[in-house]
Amino acid sequence: MQSPEQLDYSQAIPKMADTNDALRIFDLHGKVAVVTGATGVLASALAIGLARAGAKVGILGRRNEAAEATSAAIREFQGQSMCLTADVLDVSGLQAARSSVLGRWNRIDILVNCAGGNVAEAIVHNERTLFNLSHEAVERVVNLNLHGTLRPSQIFGEVMTDQKSGSIINISSMSAQKPLTRVIGYSVAKAAVENLTRWLAVELAKKFGEGIRVNAIAPGFFLGDQNRALLINEDQSLTNRGQTIIDHTPMARFGQPDDLVGTAIWLASDAARFGEHSRQVDRDVAKMDATRQWCSNHHAEWDHTRFDVGIYFRH
Numbered sequence: 001m002q003s004p005e006q007l008d009y010s011q012a013i014p015k016m017a018d019t020n021d022a023l024r025i026f027d028l029h030g031k032v033a034v035v036t037g038a039t040g041v042l043a044s045a046l047a048i049g050l051a052r053a054g055a056k057v058g059i060l061g062r063r064n065e066a067a068e069a070t071s072a073a074i075r076e077f078q079g080q081s082m083c084l085t086a087d088v089l090d091v092s093g094l095q096a097a098r099s100s101v102l103g104r105w106n107r108i109d110i111l112v113n114c115a116g117g118n119v120a121e122a123i124v125h126n127e128r129t130l131f132n133l134s135h136e137a138v139e140r141v142v143n144l145n146l147h148g149t150l151r152p153s154q155i156f157g158e159v160m161t162d163q164k165s166g167s168i169i170n171i172s173s174m175s176a177q178k179p180l181t182r183v184i185g186y187s188v189a190k191a192a193v194e195n196l197t198r199w200l201a202v203e204l205a206k207k208f209g210e211g212i213r214v215n216a217i218a219p220g221f222f223l224g225d226q227n228r229a230l231l232i233n234e235d236q237s238l239t240n241r242g243q244t245i246i247d248h249t250p251m252a253r254f255g256q257p258d259d260l261v262g263t264a265i266w267l268a269s270d271a272a273r274f275g276e277h278s279r280q281v282d283r284d285v286a287k288m289d290a291t292r293q294w295c296s297n298h299h300a301e302w303d304h305t306r307f308d309v310g311i312y313f314r315h
């Protein structure tokens with residue numbers, strides 16, 4: 001066996017004639033994507049972003065009117081999309097959606113598991129404490145986030161194993177890694193999503209080949225339909241919680257949905273084809289966070305400064 005000093009690494013360096021060649025590895029033309037939860041703010045932005053990169057996009061969600069609006073936005077730049085009305089916890093609905101995509105486009109290359117969220121009853125706040133927290137509410141949050149990621153991965157991922165290629169992108173959260181006050185159910189559920197991501201990455205690569213990748217994006221504080229009331233008052237001023245977050249964010253703003261698009265395109269494209277297999281098992285979560293690390297006390301104090309602006313991989 002040759003030592004590292006004897007190996008010729010020059011053959012591993014891609015030959016790129018110009019800028020267009022360098023950018024071509026991010027091109028998604030010819031690829032088919034399914035985005036779950038795509039009737040939400042973040043997911044719809046990702047669906048539109050993937051379509052702009054050239055992918056044909058299946059917009060999967062429970063609200064057909066919202067899916068149609070996202071599809072219309074894609075048609076404005078001559079992109080291709082289809083609406084898939086389904087619940088990520090309904091296996092038969094997911095199977096029907098898979099049949100629709102295959103019937104029209106004959107393949108599935110990308111799955112973005114965006115469906116998820118929180119419920120008010122699973123938040124510890126005011127009179128609701130750890131000790132009177134609703135078990136049923138926490139179970140609902142875990143089901144939506146964890147099983148709502150697992151089941152689409154099973155249904156649509158099976159197509160990828162037949163193709164020997166594909167990219168699954170899960171949506172985690174920085175709350176899976178940094179203990180945030182109040183959101184116990186959501187944090188537990190997203191931590192489970194990260195563990196599932198790592199398990200799937202190993203399982204699919206080992207059993208079905210290096211062409212199948214599984215990664216996750218962990219957003220920090222992004223404004224969405226579910227957390228807007230926690231962070232923004234009706235007069236558009238910041239709530240106390242929102243102000244605390246902004247005070248400890250060097251960029252002095254919340255994330256915008258489009259801030260996630262570049263990372264998703266990278267993970268979906270050939271540019272990330274070795275993005276998982278050269279790492280240790282826990283190196284497959286792209287963190288999108290511009291805040292300092294949150295401590296677990298109620299007064300929202302912070303310990304050491306972190307500037308996880310952009311993408312940060314754990315080693």
